[in-house]
Amino acid sequence: MDTRGLSTHVRARLTAQPPVLYFVVALGAALRLYGLGAESFWIDEYSSLAYVTSRTTFEVAREVPLVDPHPPLYYLLLDIWTSLVGVSEPAVRLLSALFGIAAIPLLYALGAELYDRQVGVFAAGVLAFSRFHVSHSQNVRMYSLLVFATVCSMLFLVRLRTAPTRRAAVGYVAASVALLYTHAFGALVLVAQHCYVLGSRFVRTGGTWAVDPRRWLGVQLAVAVLAVPWAIDMGRQALALLTPGGGSGAVAWGWIPEPTPIRLVSAVGAYVTPSFEDGFGGFLVLVVIGLLALGSQRRVSLDRERTLLLACWIGIPVVALFVVSSLVVPLFIPRYTIAAMPAVALFVAKEIRRVGTVEIRYISVVLLVVALVAGLPGYYQTSQNTEWDDAAAVVTDGADGDDVVLVHRGYFAGLVAQYVHRDRPTVPVERVSVATPVESVRQTVRSHDGDVWLAMSSSTARNRTEIRAVLARSGRHVRTERAFDDVTVTHYVTNDTGGTQ
Structure with a gap:
């Protein structure tokens, strides 16, 4: 044919x-x-x-x-x-x-x-x-x-x-x-x-x-x-x-x-x-x-x-x-x-x-x-997925190279990093260990002098109190907190008087 x-x-x-x-x-x-x-x-x-x-x-x-x-x-x-x-x-x-x-x-x-x-x-x-x-x-x-x-x-x-x-x-x-x-x-x-x-x-x-x-x-x-x-x-x-x-x-x-x-x-x-x-x-x-x-x-x-x-x-x-x-x-x-x-x-x-x-x-x-x-x-x-892109936008709008992003649960960290690194490739995104969240946060904040951005899914928020206590003892307090569908981003800044880790 x-x-x-x-x-x-x-x-x-x-x-x-x-x-x-x-x-x-x-x-x-x-x-x-x-x-x-x-x-x-x-x-x-x-x-x-x-x-x-x-x-x-x-x-x-x-x-x-x-x-x-x-x-x-x-x-x-x-x-x-x-x-x-x-x-x-x-x-x-x-x-x-x-x-x-x-x-x-x-x-x-x-x-x-x-x-x-x-x-x-x-x-x-x-x-x-x-x-x-x-x-x-x-x-x-x-x-x-x-x-x-x-x-x-x-x-x-x-x-x-x-x-x-x-x-x-x-x-x-x-x-x-x-x-x-x-x-x-x-x-x-x-x-x-x-x-x-x-x-x-x-x-x-x-x-x-x-x-x-x-x-x-x-x-x-x-x-x-x-x-x-x-x-x-x-x-x-x-x-x-x-x-x-x-x-x-x-x-x-x-x-x-x-x-x-x-x-x-x-x-x-x-x-x-x-x-x-x-x-x-x-x-x-x-x-x-x-x-x-x-x-x-x-x-x-x-x-x-x-x-x-x-x-x-x-x-x-x-x-x-x-x-x-x-x-x-x-x-x-x-x-x-x-x-x-x-x-x-x-x-x-x-x-x-x-x-x-x-x-x-x-x-x-x-x-x-x-x-x-x-x-x-x-x-x-209605939103079908967790709003990780909007959550990451909060970080990219205010973070600099000295800051660090903490993400509870390792499998979310890569996803958050993908969105953060589109605009802020130098901002580190670190995982918070599920098994030892307190020690994981403590070790991370010791190695960073800048602000901390904590991203937590609503389904993984059971350690929120302990993590916040560690950040408070590190000499940081909450400046802002933004809640999205199934995820919250909290911005911690360093106190003028410092703190103990």
């Missing part, structure tokens, strides 16, 4: 799509690009950025899996991206936003192939307006890439089912390998696919397989071979996780709370809206839409095979992870289940499509739209 023929083909494909799809994609893009740099980095975003800015590309590929529980694909892409666009908040977050935007038409394509165009548009709309997906599309983490890779893998799986060509096989292998190298729990998506293919024989007419077994084994063998480096790292992480005391390869998971049924329900509901009890209201919306579809007198019959695919897609990344978290070690938090979100969007879309009564279908659509939109104003109008 020559260039003109290709252009004509692409134009024909684009014009053949329903106009409402372009409206959905445009609004979804606007939601993900709006306010992209309004928030300061939070600690996980800073960690992502620090991983790539402090290492070469080769070191990112080899070393990051040793210090982070996630595979390196996103970090490699972020390394390339930051070398092109820089490290400002909007520039760095744009990478995640682009993956988030691209997932919208991709989910439409999957819904159109699996069901029809109407289901595709509905599902794309759910993804486009989901506050949960919007927030992760504005985050310097791998979760928007995880959704994108998941939908890609599922789309090529469906094509292997309907038109098993070499292109579909290559696309499936590439997307599935990318999925595995994006997130540790991307493997759960492949487990869900295996469950679907194995179970398809029991729900398809004539007892046939959704995908020819030999072809399926072939593509899985290719995925397995390409995923060997990832499997080695993940095996090491799993052994460290299950070994008492961890070991040299252990990654800290102790911050994850114990799973509860309400956390499970809220995690799924948060895909739709987190505005009521962190997602419980969204779950109720899903239940109501399902009941409306079930109670419709003229509902469209249920397709068992496609329902099996969605059930496996939701059940393994969400329910299976919840069970493992309950029986082995807590691993269940909502963002770790985000790979199942497109399946929930497709489920809602096909349930609305299954409603035979037009009036009830309109009620379902209105209910869904209200639930999706309800969470967006609060997301854009």
